[in-house]
Amino acid sequence: MATKSISQLDSAVSLALGDLFEIAEPDAQSQTGYASKKISLSQEAAFIQENVESQNLNTTSKTLVGAINEVDSEGVKWSEYNVLGAKNLNSFPYNESTTTKQNVLFTVYNDGSINANGQSSASSESRTGFNCHLRGIGSKNPLFLKNGTYILSGCPSGGTNSTYYLAIGRTVNGAFTEYGRDYGEGLQFTVNGDDNNQDKAQIQLIFYISGQYTADNLLAKPMIRLASITDNKWMPYAESNRNLTIGKLEASEIATVENTDNASQAYTIGDYMIWKGGFYKVISAISSGGAITEGTNVTQTTIGAELKAALNA
Numbered sequence: 414m415a416t417k418s419i420s421q422l423d424s425a426v427s428l429a430l431g432d433l434f435e436i437a438e439p440d441a442q443s444q445t446g447y448a449s450k451k452i453s454l455s456q457e458a459a460f461i462q463e464n465v466e467s468q469n470l471n472t473t474s475k476t477l478v479g480a481i482n483e484v485d486s487e488g489v490k491w492s493e494y495n496v497l498g499a500k501n502l503n504s505f506p507y508n509e510s511t512t513t514k515q516n517v518l519f520t521v522y523n524d525g526s527i528n529a530n531g532q533s534s535a536s537s538e539s540r541t542g543f544n545c546h547l548r549g550i551g552s553k554n555p556l557f558l559k560n561g562t563y564i565l566s567g568c569p570s571g572g573t574n575s576t577y578y579l580a581i582g583r584t585v586n587g588a589f590t591e592y593g594r595d596y597g598e599g600l601q602f603t604v605n606g607d608d609n610n611q612d613k614a615q616i617q618l619i620f621y622i623s624g625q626y627t628a629d630n631l632l633a634k635p636m637i638r639l640a641s642i643t644d645n646k647w648m649p650y651a652e653s654n655r656n657l658t659i660g661k662l663e664a665s666e667i668a669t670v671e672n673t674d675n676a677s678q679a680y681t682i683g684d685y686m687i688w689k690g691g692f693y694k695v696i697s698a699i700s701s702g703g704a705i706t707e708g709t710n711v712t713q714t715t716i717g718a719e720l721k722a723a724l725n726a
Contacts (some may be wrong), residue, residue, distance in 0.1 A: 502556075507553075516541075517628055525650050526632055526633065529631045540621045541622045556615070566599040567579065577621060579620055580593075585607060589617060620633050676703050679699065680695040
């Protein structure tokens with residue numbers, strides 16, 4: 414039985430005991446705050462119901478549905494950008510890590526929150542900024558948002574221009590142009606392209622401490638969510654089920670998927686196949702129609718993990 418991700422489910426899918434599903438669940442030890450987990454419907458039906466009802470799964474909806482009306486460039490159908498995906502779109506890691514700037518220590522935690530402590534040595538007319546994301550060529554881990562309406566939140570409450578705030582914007586006519594600032598109450602903004610893109614914008618997001626202001630362990634939790642999501646509870650960034658699914662599809666392009674115990678084509682030593690839900694390496698030649706036998710002509714491999722490590726190197 415093929416493994417499905419939550420994002421692949423819709424109201425037309427029939428479920429059977431024993432079916433496997435891949436979900437993203439909270440994991441404090443993971444850099445993103447989530448970890449991929451395969452669960453069996455027969456073993457974890459109660460788990461699925463409990464977490465869907467409490468919205469603990471990596472989804473923007475409590476129901477496992479998604480109207481299919483669009484095919485994106487990767488050939489995957491989605492009803493909306495990031496639908497049934499991660500709630501917090503503010504990708505992590507950031508452009509900068511823990512650093513001290515103008516006497517302010519910015520400490521970045523693994524969940525993406527940022528602590529600011531110390532009096533800014535910048536002039537009262539200036540400010541000290543921690544760069545979550547920068548616009549332009551050369552920025553590390555750039556953030557792009559498709560055209561649409563979003564909400565920025567996560568600035569500690571009580572911010573002002575003379576104390577602290579989150580500023581977000583993009584490039585227009587060659588210059589940085591703000592969508593606005595979050596002072597702790599949230600900011601709704603609309604993306605409508607930038608100088609280099611018509612259907613998306615490269616985002617600049619900075620946590621500012623105003624000049625001469627003393628930050629006393631201010632904890633910012635920057636989050637960008639679709640404006641259609643009314644729940645403003647902060648969640649760490651996690652890769653969407655959409656992207657997880659695309660990753661699985663990209664991996665499957667390097668090997669033939671075998672749905673039976675007989676080879677659909679001839680294999681030579683060193684070839685790969687996807688069989689019984691895993692990656693297998695051919696260790697003895699197999700003729701077309703020949704039996705696939707683990708330990709005799711194929712062995713399970715860690716190629717998936719190896720490819721991911723190589724891509725992230």
